[in-house]
Amino acid sequence: MTQEITFWVLAIIAVCGALVAVVRRNLIHGVFALMIFFAALAGLFLLLLAEFIAAVQILVYIGAVGILLLFAIMLTERVTGDDGRSITARGWFWGLAAAVAVFVFLLLPAIQEADLPESTQSIQPSVKALGHKLMDPYVVTLEVLALLLTAALIGAVAVAQGAEVNKKEDSDDA
Amino acid sequence: MSFELVVAILIATVPLLAIFPSLFALTTWLERKALARIQNRRGPNKVGVPCTRIGLFGLGQPAADGIKMLFKEDIVPKGADRLFHLLAPILALIPAMLVLCFLPLDFSFLAVWDESVAKDIKAVQGFALDGAVIFFFAITGINTLSVFMAGWASRNKYSLLGGMRAIAQMISYEIPLVLSAVVVVMMVGSLNAKEIADAQVGWNWFVFTPWGLAAFIIFFIAALAETNRSPFDLPEAESELIAGYFTEYSGFKFALFFLGEYISMFAISGLAAVLFLGGGEGPGVAGYPWLAVVWFLAKIFSLIFVMIWLRGTLPRLRVDQLMAFAWKFLLPLSILNILVAGFAHFIPQGNVVAKVAVWMVSLGILYAAAKGLNGLSRAEVKPREYKYAQ
């Protein structure tokens, strides 16, 4: 019973948070709604006994991605975050229609048709087991991921700084 | 949910909610008193028992301040975002209170009447989670958001500047903070706070190993920055930003910020005590389990006193110095520390001589690296050049 209440509350918070994040005009409000969505999802992970994933979700999404988004908004938009122009693209109706159609005609029937397992097995969540798995079969994946993150770091710095360097060169030429 | 489970949850959480806010009141008094004594002043010494002239060393000051804060007018600036302005102090307090449950303060001794309730308490306490330490860091990170929220919602350029400074600082110092904790996690092989504390039983505190000492120093410095304590209190630099992100806060919202800041100070000192100072370990714990809580709080308090002492000693850093210190000094040093700890752990240490040799070598490497990094990142100090004089 407690689990069901928790699930419904978290599900409603998650959907509302995501919707607000997507439709809100003020971008800062949008980012904070997105944080609420991430937090609700972390709660759902906890409910599914994936506690390490929940911690990583909070650490990465709220602690890092959210702050990064805030910085990007502060650097690109007006500081108030209010977007004065029309917020939706020209074909917004078709976008809405496509999203609803994907849900109603593509995802929902697939879920309802599928033969899903009903019962859960009792599990003992263990960070140690996760760590061992990362070291034994998935070590190459981990290394590739580390490489990817390094590349992303260098790439992000290069892309974000590139314009300035180019500008300097341009002004030197001129 | 059974009634006994509810009782267990209450026993596991209520002491935390009772102890730490009252310690907060005591700490504000201690801080003001200690700072005053360091600066040759007396500090609060008038407020004591109401309606009398009994001073009680000014111990009534926190209560008087609290009452004053409650009755102050709550001002919201005209252009402010009212919702976020209200939410920011709450969001500052909640994560700070939340992380307290990941400190291994075991209150199961309170359930003297029933063994099963004591067992339940052990099960529901936050530090029983397998990844308690990583949860701690994750939830501490939310604090940053509240700082931004306060700075942005105030519609004040100083607040926004303070908020952005705070975010940059907190993100930068979170990395050495986590990396220095990784050393301990590596040594114990667990992210569970209880297991980490238990691994240090019998004065095997991690602070007494070379890598543990280095990690403790890095952790403590990063913790100072993370909780915006002097000398890293740039986000609230009074002389530059007129208090930074909470410039526009008054009354009880301001008090909430204050409370949140102190609670996160307790929390991070508590984590330092768990990781490096043996948690609740101390003489007499085996016989009386409640002594563990006392020892733990004593360790937290000694760390807090060092924080206050440092605040009375050191001047504030500049922004560029702050960033350079995090990225050019603490970060490489903490990564090197992980390497040193790993090697030292796997070098066979049969006898005492080998062990001492390994310790001396690793201490030497760490010190030399710190010295070298310090030399590399130190800016050339020149006397001030005057433009017009001479």
Next chain:
Amino acid sequence: MSFLGGGIFSGMAVTLRNFVGSYFDPDRLTTNDYSWRPEGQLPQSAGEYPREEGEQLSDTTTVTNYSRNFPMLLHDGGDNPMDAIRCVACQICERECPPQCIYIEKDYDENGKFIKRPAVFDIDISVCMGCQICVEVCPFDSIVMNSQFELSTPNRFDGLLLHRGDLLKSNDYYHRIHPEEAKARDQRMAVEKAAKEAKKKAAAEAAKKKAEEKARAEAEAKAQEETGDKEEEAQ
């Protein structure tokens, strides 16, 4: 201490000494204790607070020499302080002041000639940050730090703008509040003055010599001229 972080530890030792010492050594408690007196004897208004400059500082304390608050202007005594003011309105401090809280206007006599003293010398102490840079740059030792701190005022605009009259203090006062510093400054000034006078004397002697030489040369030239003239006449 030369090891890494040693500076921090020695600083902490200093503050710890202060912290512990303040409980045993009354000299380390420098605040005036407005202790509770029986009803009726409490200070009724701000005017009853110790206002005299001398009263604010007890001379037994060790920090008196180094306590500083806002700048003041020195004069060398006499009935009219403006005659003995050291400031020559060179405006170096005005230009060097980081928060730009000093405002100086030069003084002119009736003929519009600059006389070396300030007509207006204002310091806005709501802006001043007490950095002491003006003291460091002043070539005439005319601006030094005061340690008066009872500056609270009901008016934040005019009340916190100190004018020339408020800032002018005698050298004796300076000796009273910062004895060591003032003595050192006076000694340095005396040495500098002596050196300057010696230089002046040397310069004067040199000038005298030069003048003598010139006179001699002129005399010689004249003599030559005269002889020349005579020769011409003779021719």
Next chain:
Amino acid sequence: MTLEHYLILGAMLFCVGLLGALTRRNAVVVLFSIEIMLNAANLNFIAFWRFGENPEALQGPLFTLFTIAVAAAEVAVGLALVIAVYRHFKTVDLEQLDTLKEE
């Protein structure tokens, strides 16, 4: 709670993300929406792991862990691109970034 609940929730979140990505014109909001879609997928991974045959293999959490790391890298690079675009075009409005369009 059955698996179906979680899957429908995931599907709904995915569609909300899709809606944002298709209809908003601010590049940062499009990035949010992509994050929402990735998170919906993560929810599905975890739900399938929890209700699946062999939870000891920990495939769901591991895949989610990798997804989160990749998403973090993606956000970092994406936001760097947004900033670069903003520096160049002085806007992050996706409808105005049409220099390749035939006039």
